[in-house]
Amino acid sequence: MGGSSIGYLLKEGGRNIYANKQMSIAAIGVLVACMLLIGMSILFSFNANSFVGYVEAQNEVVAFLDDGLSDSGIAAVEKQIAATDNVSSYHFISKEEGLDSWVASMSGVTEDSEALFEPLYEDNVIPDSYSVTIRDLSQLEPTVARLESISGVNYVRAPEQVAKTITIVKQVVNMGGAAIVLLLIGVASMIIANTIKITVFNRRKEIQIMKFVGATNMFIRLPFIVEGLLLGLISATLAFLLVWGLYSGLIFWLNGSEGVAWFSFIIENLVPFQEMAAQLAGCFVLVGVTIGTVGSIIFVRKYLKV
Amino acid sequence: MIKLSNVTKKYESGNVALNNVDLGIERGEFVFIVGSSGAGKSTLMRLLLREETPTSGRIIVNGRNVGEMRQREIPYFRRTLGVVFQDFRLIPTMNVYDNVAFALRATNVSSKDIRQRVPYILNLVGLQGKARSMPENISGGEQQRVALARALVNNPDIILADEPTGNIDPELSYEIVELLSEINKVGTTVVMVTHEHELVAQFRHRIIRIERGRIVADTGKIGGQRGRK
Ligand SMILES: Nc1ncnc2c1ncn2[C@@H]1O[C@H](COP(=O)(O)OP(=O)(O)OP(=O)(O)O)[C@@H](O)[C@H]1O
Numbered sequence: 382m383g384g385s386s387i388g389y390l391l392k393e394g395g396r397n398i399y400a401n402k403q404m405s406i407a408a409i410g411v412l413v414a415c416m417l418l419i420g421m422s423i424l425f426s427f428n429a430n431s432f433v434g435y436v437e438a439q440n441e442v443v444a445f446l447d448d449g450l451s452d453s454g455i456a457a458v459e460k461q462i463a464a465t466d467n468v469s470s471y472h473f474i475s476k477e478e479g480l481d482s483w484v485a486s487m488s489g490v491t492e493d494s495e496a497l498f499e500p501l502y503e504d505n506v507i508p509d510s511y512s513v514t515i516r517d518l519s520q521l522e523p524t525v526a527r528l529e530s531i532s533g534v535n536y537v538r539a540p541e542q543v544a545k546t547i548t549i550v551k552q553v554v555n556m557g558g559a560a561i562v563l564l565l566i567g568v569a570s571m572i573i574a575n576t577i578k579i580t581v582f583n584r585r586k587e588i589q590i591m592k593f594v595g596a597t598n599m600f601i602r603l604p605f606i607v608e609g610l611l612l613g614l615i616s617a618t619l620a621f622l623l624v625w626g627l628y629s630g631l632i633f634w635l636n637g638s639e640g641v642a643w644f645s646f647i648i649e650n651l652v653p654f655q656e657m658a659a660q661l662a663g664c665f666v667l668v669g670v671t672i673g674t675v676g677s678i679i680f681v682r683k684y685l686k687v
Numbered sequence: 688m689i690k691l692s693n694v695t696k697k698y699e700s701g702n703v704a705l706n707n708v709d710l711g712i713e714r715g716e717f718v719f720i721v722g723s724s725g726a727g728k729s730t731l732m733r734l735l736l737r738e739e740t741p742t743s744g745r746i747i748v749n750g751r752n753v754g755e756m757r758q759r760e761i762p763y764f765r766r767t768l769g770v771v772f773q774d775f776r777l778i779p780t781m782n783v784y785d786n787v788a789f790a791l792r793a794t795n796v797s798s799k800d801i802r803q804r805v806p807y808i809l810n811l812v813g814l815q816g817k818a819r820s821m822p823e824n825i826s827g828g829e830q831q832r833v834a835l836a837r838a839l840v841n842n843p844d845i846i847l848a849d850e851p852t853g854n855i856d857p858e859l860s861y862e863i864v865e866l867l868s869e870i871n872k873v874g875t876t877v878v879m880v881t882h883e884h885e886l887v888a889q890f891r892h893r894i895i896r897i898e899r900g901r902i903v904a905d906t907g908k909i910g911g912q913r914g915r916k
């Protein structure tokens with residue numbers, strides 16, 4: 382097919398949409414609503430994942446070393462930690478640093494902390510340790526077991542409960558999001574199919590004439606597929622703009638609102654729209670194109686027995 | 688050009704529309720098909736177009752076995768035919784020019800060829816001045832000439848016309864058949880179904896009479912045109 386044919390197809394697809402204004406508007410309305418929900422679940426899982434990621438990053442695993450390990454022993458342990466799977470970074474914390482940070486975490490508990498903690502520095506019971514950050518928290522347990530098996534490591538302190546919760550939250554968010562998206566894609570496909578069905582009905586005379594003058598099935602079907610594609614793309618564009626507006630509005634409202642200060646932490650950690658825009662747009666276009674074409678291909682076949 | 692051997696068409700309802708029909712039409716012939724209502728004339732046309740398939744028997748059109756044709760071959764087969772219906776079947780939202788060009792666009796003819804071919808054919812059917820008119824604004828006779836132009840524009844080997852004059856005045860009907868006769872003179876085979884005895888009598892063409900699914904009379908091949916009485 383040449384350039385003029387593509388022009389013809391776009392014109393015909395557009396003509397179908399225009400000739401069928403009410404149905405097209407209804408279809409676009411429902412599609413935009415579906416995509417809006419899809420967009421919202423995507424934005425939600427983005428934020429949930431970012432939030433979880435933030436919590437994840439706060440949680441470090443600490444491997445305490447055997448007391449009195451020599452420098453070469455420490456070096457050997459470090460080598461093995463470095464070679465352990467699922468470890469994204471680590472750093473050494475000496476006895477003194479360990480105590481400093483413990484004392485720092487206690488400061489404010491009592492008035493005169495320095496004097497109170499003074500004796501501890503004389504006989505520092507806190508061992509040398511490695512602070513290790515984990516890449517994938519769902520694999521925390523095996524990783525901790527591997528760290529514990531390193532000779533020279535005394536014991537490992539890990540936020541196991543937090544890890545479990547986070548892993549579950551992640552799964553629920555991602556699977557729930559995927560389920561919603563799939564369901565809505567199904568609904569949207571049916572809408573497209575119904576629109577195509579009506580267009581095919583409205584244009585049955587023309588279709589019949591096309592058959593008699595020897596148009597191929599593909600030639601007869603393509604304008605309807607293009608119609609579905611255009612409906613999908615128009616809806617995707619509108620939905621994208623709407624989600625953008627709503628999300629910006631939400632952030633603006635949350636920032637200006639005193640009453641919700643208690644979750645200012647969440648507000649501060651909301652992912653800026655620009656960071657998700659490309660993925661969101663990509664997803665909308667993909668969904669629009671897929672349901673537009675797949676929906677119409679399947680149903681044009683069904684309604685257009687040539 | 689057209690050959691039917693032992694053709695029977697039984698609809699799913701049980702109606703036997705054609706019963707054991709044998710028929711041969713040669714290249715360049717002009718054939719009137721006559722017969723009372725329900726005789727099976729349109730069924731014959733639908734079989735020739737491969738809109739229906741025969742229940743039994745063999746149909747050869749333009750060298751192709753219509754009954755055994757594959758689905759994807761049908762469009763290419765139909766491009767060798769020009770079809771005209773009683774109700775014109777023009778697209779009401781397109782002007783005369785586009786209604787004719789439509790047949791070419793639907794078969795992937797280049798726009799350059801379309802721009803040459805459409806005015807030529809409109810001129811042939813005497814509609815050069817009406818290219819921009821909408822179907823609703825021209826007479827029935829003119830609408831049928833648009834339909835004829837659409838049937839002709841692909842240069843078909845055979846014209847199949849099912850009661851093309853059924854909806855238009857007798858005077859204009861004569862013009863349509865005259866036009867078809869002109870086209871026939873240049874070599875196109877024409878098969879035309881009609882009810883109008885006076886019209887048939889005005890031309891010296893072969894006449895086949897069908898009654899209750901059987902051919903009951905056939906004048907055989909007749910040469911030349913008798914013209915207006
Ligand atoms: N699609 C169909 N399904 C069932 N029966 C049909 C169908 N089309 C036609 N028939 C029957 O087949 C017979 C022949 O019909 P056909 O349309 O071929 O007649 P015709 O000669 O064209 O009549 P007319 O002059 O009224 O157009 C009739 O009895 C008709 O009722």
Ligand SMILES: [Mg+2]
Nearest residue numbers: 728729730849
């Ligand atoms: Mg009939």
